[in-house]
Amino acid sequence: MANLNGRSRQENTYDAIVVGSGISGGWAAKELTEKGLKTLVLERGPMVRHLEDYPTAMTDPWDTKYPQGKLPAEQLKAQYPVQSRTGYTVNEYTKHFFVRDDENPYTEEERFDWIRSYQVGGRSLTWGRQTYRHSPMDFEANAREGVAIDWPIRYADLAPWYDYVERFIGVSGQNEGLPHLPDGQFQPPMEMNCVERAFKQRVEGRFGERRITMGRCAHLTEPTEEQLSLGRSKCQYRNMCMRGCPFGGYFSSNSATLVAAERTGNLRMRPDSIVTSLIYDAKAGKATGVRILDAQTLKEEEFYAEVIFLCASALNSTWIMLNSTSSRFENGFGNGSDQLGRNVMDHHFRVGAKADVEEFGDKYYSGRRPNGIYIPRFRNLGDAATKKDFLRGYGYQGGASRPGWDRDLAGEGFGADRKAAMSQPGPWTMQLGAFGEILPYEDNRVTLNHAAKDKYGLPTLSAKVTIRENEKAMRKDMQAAAVEMLEAAGFKNVMAADMGYAPGLGIHEMGTARMGRDPKTSVLNAHNQVHECTNVYVTDGAAMTSASCVNPSLTYMALTARAVDHAVQAKRKGDL
Amino acid sequence: MLNRRDAFRGLALTMGMVSVGFAGPVAAALPPLAWTPAALDAEQARALDAAAELIVPKTDTPGAREAKVPQFVDRAVATYLDKPQAELLKTGLSQMNADARAAHGKAFAELTGAQQTALLSRYDQEAAAARKAWKPRHFFSLLKEYVTIGYFISEPGATLALRYEPAPGEYHGCVPLAEIGRAWAL
Ligand SMILES: Cc1cc2nc3c(=O)[nH]c(=O)nc-3n(C[C@H](O)[C@H](O)[C@H](O)COP(=O)(O)OP(=O)(O)OC[C@H]3O[C@@H](n4cnc5c(N)ncnc54)[C@H](O)[C@@H]3O)c2cc1C
Ligand code: SF4
Numbered sequence: 001m002a003n004l005n006g007r008s009r010q011e012n013t014y015d016a017i018v019v020g021s022g023i024s025g026g027w028a029a030k031e032l033t034e035k036g037l038k039t040l041v042l043e044r045g046p047m048v049r050h051l052e053d054y055p056t057a058m059t060d061p062w063d064t065k066y067p068q069g070k071l072p073a074e075q076l077k078a079q080y081p082v083q084s085r086t087g088y089t090v091n092e093y094t095k096h097f098f099v100r101d102d103e104n105p106y107t108e109e110e111r112f113d114w115i116r117s118y119q120v121g122g123r124s125l126t127w128g129r130q131t132y133r134h135s136p137m138d139f140e141a142n143a144r145e146g147v148a149i150d151w152p153i154r155y156a157d158l159a160p161w162y163d164y165v166e167r168f169i170g171v172s173g174q175n176e177g178l179p180h181l182p183d184g185q186f187q188p189p190m191e192m193n194c195v196e197r198a199f200k201q202r203v204e205g206r207f208g209e210r211r212i213t214m215g216r217c218a219h220l221t222e223p224t225e226e227q228l229s230l231g232r233s234k235c236q237y238r239n240m241c242m243r244g245c246p247f248g249g250y251f252s253s254n255s256a257t258l259v260a261a262e263r264t265g266n267l268r269m270r271p272d273s274i275v276t277s278l279i280y281d282a283k284a285g286k287a288t289g290v291r292i293l294d295a296q297t298l299k300e301e302e303f304y305a306e307v308i309f310l311c312a313s314a315l316n317s318t319w320i321m322l323n324s325t326s327s328r329f330e331n332g333f334g335n336g337s338d339q340l341g342r343n344v345m346d347h348h349f350r351v352g353a354k355a356d357v358e359e360f361g362d363k364y365y366s367g368r369r370p371n372g373i374y375i376p377r378f379r380n381l382g383d384a385a386t387k388k389d390f391l392r393g394y395g396y397q398g399g400a401s402r403p404g405w406d407r408d409l410a411g412e413g414f415g416a417d418r419k420a421a422m423s424q425p426g427p428w429t430m431q432l433g434a435f436g437e438i439l440p441y442e443d444n445r446v447t448l449n450h451a452a453k454d455k456y457g458l459p460t461l462s463a464k465v466t467i468r469e470n471e472k473a474m475r476k477d478m479q480a481a482a483v484e485m486l487e488a489a490g491f492k493n494v495m496a497a498d499m500g501y502a503p504g505l506g507i508h509e510m511g512t513a514r515m516g517r518d519p520k521t522s523v524l525n526a527h528n529q530v531h532e533c534t535n536v537y538v539t540d541g542a543a544m545t546s547a548s549c550v551n552p553s554l555t556y557m558a559l560t561a562r563a564v565d566h567a568v569q570a571k572r573k574g575d576l
Numbered sequence: 577m578l579n580r581r582d583a584f585r586g587l588a589l590t591m592g593m594v595s596v597g598f599a600g601p602v603a604a605a606l607p608p609l610a611w612t613p614a615a616l617d618a619e620q621a622r623a624l625d626a627a628a629e630l631i632v633p634k635t636d637t638p639g640a641r642e643a644k645v646p647q648f649v650d651r652a653v654a655t656y657l658d659k660p661q662a663e664l665l666k667t668g669l670s671q672m673n674a675d676a677r678a679a680h681g682k683a684f685a686e687l688t689g690a691q692q693t694a695l696l697s698r699y700d701q702e703a704a705a706a707r708k709a710w711k712p713r714h715f716f717s718l719l720k721e722y723v724t725i726g727y728f729i730s731e732p733g734a735t736l737a738l739r740y741e742p743a744p745g746e747y748h749g750c751v752p753l754a755e756i757g758r759a760w761a762l
């Protein structure tokens with residue numbers, strides 16, 4: 001039926017379909033095509049070609065349309081009221097890589113900041129590139145504490161895939177030998193500056209359990225042959241990454257996984273393809289393909305494959321599943337557990353401290369390092385000394401720098417003296433901002449809203465997510481421990497801050513189709529297959545059973561590569 | 577016949593010569609406005625042109641005028657600032673001309689450098705006082721902000737008054753400031 005444009009079923013049939021081309025979908029595409037499967041990637045947003053489609057990558061400050069590339073307040077309010085809540089993501093240099101909120105509605109039953117990039121590459125173009133492994137402790141915490149359900153996998157299941165992913169994407173960082181922040185396959189770490197080095201020495205000397213390390217980030221500091229062969233090169237320390245990197249210095253789908261997939265000859269990329277639902281064959285007990293709406297022609301079309309990977313980002317994969325109803329799946333695809341859409345997690349942050357540093361006035365740095373320092377979790381590590389009155393923990397991202405000419409624009413004076421002063425760097429400051437784990441709560445939830453349709457007439461999501469006592473207690477400690485360390489380092493005017501957090505703002509939304517052993521309490525099994533329909537894999541943040549406190553994307557990549565390996569073996573064995 | 581503007585230029589030149597050796601600012605000579613304003617009227621534009629160069633004067637590096645800062649501020653008023661801010665700037669520039677006339681019988685741009693500086697100093701003190709008292713923002717604070725931004729993001733400002741490196745290539749975390757000499761533009 002629905003092949004409205006009259007193409008034959010055969011023409012629209014592939015070995016595998018991947019929905020979404022962001023961090024997770026790019027990995028699915030690379031792995032499937034490299035393993036020989038003819039793969040169709042369906043991406044709802046427009047094409048973004050590496051290098052060619054980074055229109056602002058080389059824009060100099062004097063060539064912007066608006067002062068410092070900041071968009072007029074009225075435009076932000078009309079077009080990007082949600083995307084601009086971060087305060088740093090949407091500007092003249094980057095706005096084309098974020099969704100227009102006026103065109104992509106959802107309902108906030110409680111404030112929920114859903115920050116999205118709809119395009120080939122997804123948020124791999126705009127992410128912050130901080131890259132950490134979940135630890136053995138993270139995979140065991142739910143079971144040990146009786147929170148939610150147990151993960152169906154352990155660190156050892158994922159460790160080889162972490163190795164594999166890190167080698168390909170390129171991660172710069174320092175091995176530290178910590179059980180709660182596993183080491184990895186790292187390229188040389190970036191350098192700390194003078195103040196950070198002093199901070200490290202003083203704080204580590206004072207607190208045995210706290211380690212100050214260089215941020216681990218997906219940037220090339222010593223590219224491998226494989227990375228060079230993809231056309232990537234060493235990071236140039238421009239720190240303009242969110243505009244797209246002309247050097248391929250950081251990992252994105254566009255610069256890496258999609259290039260690798262393309263060169264196999266097995267990839268077909270179809271942008272402007274909004275996947276609206278999965279097609280389910282009740283007799284076979286399998287999904288046979290997906291329905292799309294072409295964003296350009298507004299025509300519906302169907303595509304078919306033996307195996308389907310949902311990688312549309314946590315909430316969008318969940319939306320597709322909620323919108324895929326049939327007599328078998330009345331409440332959403334594979335939702336026998338009623339867990340689909342529940343347990344929304346993120347990382348809560350925007351709390352910490354900063355200080356003035358009255359030393360090192362004769363020292364400065366050169367280059368714009370796209371990275372900071374990292375302080376791994378040091379609370380609740382399993383011993384009495386680190387135990388606190390909340391569950392789980394948090395890590396800090398931070399750094400020291402000297403402000404430039406814009407440090408006090410409204411300050412007193414004018415003329416030659418002020419000009420000269422502003423041409424010199426200001427005094428050093430150091431700041432620490434914590435990222436904390438959020439527990440999975442069943443009633444932190446997204447649901448399908450048939451009452452509010454988008455411009456395509458499709459139902460939209462409604463979100464109701466809040467943080468609870470555990471997170472609030474943790475925030476107090478996140479602030480206090482930051483103050484304590486800056487003071488211990490001997491820095492001055494230490495100022496604590498809790499700038500408030502709304503769920504979603506961490507841009508690490510996850511958990512809405514969680515993995516588990518029991519189909520009654522989870523949506524996915526240990527290989528990211530939908531329990532109730534095993535030829536559909538969901539490998540983005542939706543799969544997460546708990547959140548850890550570290551940035552999550554590396555884990556999505558490792559889960560994806562592992563799931564593809566499983567799918568290809570299962571297909572060969574005729575098990576799909 | 578000399579028109580008014582040429583007569584003033586001659587005067588400014590003489591004054592400039594007279595004032596050699598006196599440590600006050602040199603009069604901002606009144607050139608014909610080298611640009612066509614988009615949002616400001618002619619008199620506001622001339623006041624802006626003169627004030628910008630006093631806020632960020634030419635020193636060993638170019639000043640605001642050479643960096644086309646007045647044009648930048650005019651464009652910000654036309655396309656970027658919200659209505660209340662745009663109004664604050666425009667009425668502020670007109671106020672400068674009104675105050676100049678009340679005190680010296682001439683528009684701001686036609687005053688001597690010393691007179692202009694005195695007037696701006698008064699505004700600067702008023703702006704600081706308003707800031708301390710949490711009063712509504714003084715126009716001079718906004719003007720100074722946009723002149724400063726316009727200057728340091730301009731090509732001469734970023735590359736000559738500051739140090740600008742589009743693709744540094746490397747990061748060094750602890751180098752003598754003297755080796756770099758100035759703040760980084762970005
Ligand atoms: C500013 C910012 C900073 C961040 N910093 C970090 C960080 O430092 N470290 C970290 O680990 N993570 C970070 N993240 C989060 C990271 O970007 C995400 O975790 C990651 O991109 C998720 O990958 P994904 O493939 O699941 O989703 P995405 O990368 O969002 O890709 C999903 C893709 O699916 C497409 N899609 C959606 N719906 C459909 C549909 N119905 N049909 C077809 N296609 C569809 C979208 O258009 C998109 O291209 C950051 C994000 C942002 C925005
Ligand atoms: S800092 Fe590195 S990764 Fe970022 S834009 Fe520059 S070269 Fe690319």
